[in-house]
Amino acid sequence: MTHPRDILLGAQAVAGFLPVCDHYSGVEARMRKSLQLQAEMMAEFGACVFDVSLDCEDGAPVGGEHDHAQMVVALAREAHDAVRKLGLPIAPRVAVRVHPVDHPAFETDVATIVGGAGRALCHLMIPKIESVADVERAASAVDAAAREAGRQTPLPLQVLLESPAAVHHAFDIAAHARVQSMSFGLMDFVSAHGGAIPDTAMGSRLDAAEPGQFHHPLIVRAKLEIAAACHAHGKVPSHGVVTEFNDTQAMKMAARKAAREFGYTRMWSIHPSQIRPILDAMAPSGADIERAAALMEVAEQAQWAPVSFEGQLHDRASYRYFWQVLERAHQTGRTLPASMQRFFAPVSPAVNPVSVPVET
Numbered sequence: 001m002t003h004p005r006d007i008l009l010g011a012q013a014v015a016g017f018l019p020v021c022d023h024y025s026g027v028e029a030r031m032r033k034s035l036q037l038q039a040e041m042m043a044e045f046g047a048c049v050f051d052v053s054l055d056c057e058d059g060a061p062v063g064g065e066h067d068h069a070q071m072v073v074a075l076a077r078e079a080h081d082a083v084r085k086l087g088l089p090i091a092p093r094v095a096v097r098v099h100p101v102d103h104p105a106f107e108t109d110v111a112t113i114v115g116g117a118g119r120a121l122c123h124l125m126i127p128k129i130e131s132v133a134d135v136e137r138a139a140s141a142v143d144a145a146a147r148e149a150g151r152q153t154p155l156p157l158q159v160l161l162e163s164p165a166a167v168h169h170a171f172d173i174a175a176h177a178r179v180q181s182m183s184f185g186l187m188d189f190v191s192a193h194g195g196a197i198p199d200t201a202m203g204s205r206l207d208a209a210e211p212g213q214f215h216h217p218l219i220v221r222a223k224l225e226i227a228a229a230c231h232a233h234g235k236v237p238s239h240g241v242v243t244e245f246n247d248t249q250a251m252k253m254a255a256r257k258a259a260r261e262f263g264y265t266r267m268w269s270i271h272p273s274q275i276r277p278i279l280d281a282m283a284p285s286g287a288d289i290e291r292a293a294a295l296m297e298v299a300e301q302a303q304w305a306p307v308s309f310e311g312q313l314h315d316r317a318s319y320r321y322f323w324q325v326l327e328r329a330h331q332t333g334r335t336l337p338a339s340m341q342r343f344f345a346p347v348s349p350a351v352n353p354v355s356v357p358v359e360t
Helices: 004-008 010-016 028-045 065-086 106-120 132-149 164-168 170-175 186-191 217-232 248-260 272-282 286-301 316-331 338-344
Strands: 021-025 050-055 094-097 123-126 157-161 179-184 236-239 266-269 307-309 312-314
Touching: 004 316, 021 028, 021 272, 028 050, 028 065, 028 272, 050 065, 050 272, 065 094, 065 106, 094 106, 106 123, 106 132, 123 132, 123 179, 132 157, 132 170, 157 170, 164 170, 164 217, 170 179, 170 217, 179 217, 186 217, 217 236, 236 248, 248 266, 248 272, 266 272, 286 307, 286 316, 286 338, 316 338
Parallel strands: 021 050, 021 266, 050 094, 094 123, 123 157, 157 179, 179 236, 236 266
Antiparallel strands: 307 312
């Protein structure tokens, strides 16, 4: 069976097929709860609908970076063991945010984490990337540690852009072959302006006296630049944090705006209560899913040649769009029509190029 993903997306297929939610935890108790929630939702949806990113940059206490990294290694390995014991046919997606490349703990982070759990990680998040040179430095260190860990495939790198200079280099950074996704670091970006952007721009509320993060011109420009750079190079744009984690409506509004107006296909969560609102906001409607599945059936029968569907002409350009509707539905845990479920059968962890189980 030739998969629609290969026909329609080609080389972009691997980079584009990521969960829409990336959940961050930096404290051990919360990390464990996040990994447990991920396993529970994998069982609920039959897919891994969000990544768990274990945070060393903000999570590690000063002076305790190495101990924190070792704890992260143990948790990543335990997550795979726990899913195997549950008998789930899919692997967990566990990532780690290390310290920036110019931080004294960076080399130790990479050696410890990638060396100890490189085969258990779906990606590594590198914060405060300023240039292509930073990406090269990170890739060199990660590749060396991954070889030592026996990882057979390159460990994907996701990068966090947090300054005006980084945004200026967004297209060059996105073009790098090792970059899988770029995220926007809102709070550091605002702070980098030395008070020129009001603190209300760190929030998402529409009723604030000063413009929030979706309205301040400098922030809007930065978000659009990152999203455009990602789409230009087949990478995944990931929207940053929403600090109002107790406000479900604010969370849904932010996720919806990020997806529908700013072109982001992935978003950070910093509290478990944000995960389902992100999934809901980024999921296609039931009607959109049904329409996309019906068109895919017609296109497949025509061997992907142009067809007339509902009075409109469709070819591979529109097929690509509607196929991605189905992928997004799967990524957000939506039930797919029976005719499409064969294309989304769980991938065996043994052959998944991103989430490879740890040897015991």
